[in-house]
Amino acid sequence: MHMQKPLKGSLVVLDNITEEDLPELWEIIYDTEHPEWRKWDSPYVTLHPMDYEKFHDQMLNLIKHKLDKQFLIKANDEIIGIIFYDWEHESSNSLEVGLTIYRHEYLNRGYELDTLKTWVDYLFDNFPIPRIGLTTWSGNERLLSIGKELGMMVEGRIRKSRLYRGRYYDSVKLGILREEWEEQQHQ
Template identity: 50%
Template structure:
């Protein structure tokens, strides 16, 4: 199911579906550097493999052609700074999870991620009336992502201790989530 092809407007940022014209900028943000800074925070315990532009373009075109718009762009000051995603953990029970990456370190710690998660969560609750909750998983090394969820009223729903290994250290996997009725009480429909 497609989310909706409209832009979600915020104060500092907007969210929008990916267009073909966005591919070069998005590819450069993700794969333009050999060791991108964002990967130190975005699941760094999973191997990162550089993808060439043609392969990236092919996958993205296929997604667009199939109407799969589970990844939207975060736009600040008319530039792409990151993306938000959703995926089905288990669709038969309407278990949906979200994700976010702010690729540009210049936009870290400025409230952009918090606003993006807030807009994306509200948007997904609107366009998927059947889902009872939304959540995301991060790791204990990414304290900013844990703080974002807590600041927005999400609850820590699970902590799997020492489940992630990175740079010679073990970290916890942390799940945060919010029920639809909790979100609507805090932010409206």
């Protein structure tokens, strides 16, 4: 999917990734050994170091073939994170979303909420889908709270399925139906 124009939220702008964005994007993802964002973004999944050339080549291939399902989150003229969608089951129109804010100074200041609201609006406007899902882990209380604030409901919980630093966490699936979203937007 390629957006025709940037999406503007109250605090953020969501936009396509271009080749010119790749140095800054690589830097905020890979240039710090133990970044703060890793504590919240599926910290039980290993982030493998990647040199810039490999990152550049992989991302450029996705961009050129319009296969990339990731989009930039920008605020104050800098890249602060990534928002994405993925088909859980495309023929059933089952879509999942996720986001990562890489710059810690933008956490807990409304940027995640504005990003998700803008993104969910866009996806419901552009895809004939009945619901949008968001899956996270029980240690990410901030994202769970944001999802619920957007009107998402807990649809499922897989108990003790994520091991992080010697402790088990649940996998939590949230979701919102199109009619719930539309009703909420009219209030």
